[in-house]
Amino acid sequence: MGNTFPKYYDFFMGPLEKGKFQSIRKELLQKANGVVLEVGSGTGINFPYYESVIKVTAIEPNQHMIKRSSKRREMSVVPIEVIEESAERLPFADNTFDTVVATLVLCTIPNPELAVQEMKRVCKYKGKILLFEHVRMKNLFLATLQDWLTPLWKKVCDGCCLNRNTVQMIQANGLEILNKRTFYNGLFIELELKK
Known part of the structure; x- marks a missing residue:
């Protein structure tokens, strides 16, 4: 993992973060409570939005x-500890986080299914x-465009x-969706899940 993508990440994401993403993140993270694990904390964009939690342990594989x-x-x-670690092998005991x-x-994440299993564990x-992600779109034309762009996008945007x-x-990993919201015609989703 190089330094180029981290160096420019905030700059390129800035317009989205200052717009709709900021309100999505704030609203989503208000649902967080107790002891929190953040997977893939990146440049710490979520850190200011944690308010009523005990502490946050954040993992991030890129130094x-x-x-x-x-x-x-x-x-x-709130206290935040950042650990250089992979989402596919979380160094925590079962049933640790609220x-x-x-x-x-x-x-x-190279193996997102394994990461989801670890998050569940x-x-x-x-x-x-609590998840906020971009996903494959339902519109066939746009989904095909995503398929076509992904190989190049992976090289430019750190995988x-x-x-x-x-x-x-x-759903295949046995998590129940309690709440789901979509944004930008289904390109982005927000999910609240339970085991």
């Missing part, structure tokens, strides 16, 4: 992203999993796959 998240971590009103959060990250029985069927993968 450059971790460095870029340090200012946001220091400004957070809330597990993943935002715009399942697209880049470390989430407490009555806990929740990001435009065409993952995240909802189907989640």
Whole structure:
């Protein structure tokens, strides 16, 4: 994992983050409670939105992203620990976290199904999993365009796959969808899940 993508991530995502994404993140993370695990914390874009939680443990496999998240971590009103780790092998015991959060990250994880299984494993029985992701669209033309663009997009955007069927993968792994919202004609989804 190089430094180029982390260096420009906030710049290119800025227009979306200052618009609709900011309100989506705020609203989603207000549902977080207790001890939180954030999977793929990137540049720490979610850190300012954690308010009524005990603490956040964030994992991120890219050391450059971790460095870029340090200012946001220091400004957070709750304790945040960032660990350089992979989502497919979470170093935590079963049923550790009250809330597990993943935002715009399942697209880049090499084995997202294994990551979902790990998120489910470390989430407490009555806990929740909160996701905000981009997904394969239902419109056949747009989905085909996503398929066509994905090989190049993966190279430019640090492994990001435009065409993952995240909802189907989640349901196949035994997670129940409590709430679902879609944005931008189904390109982005917000999910509240339970075991």
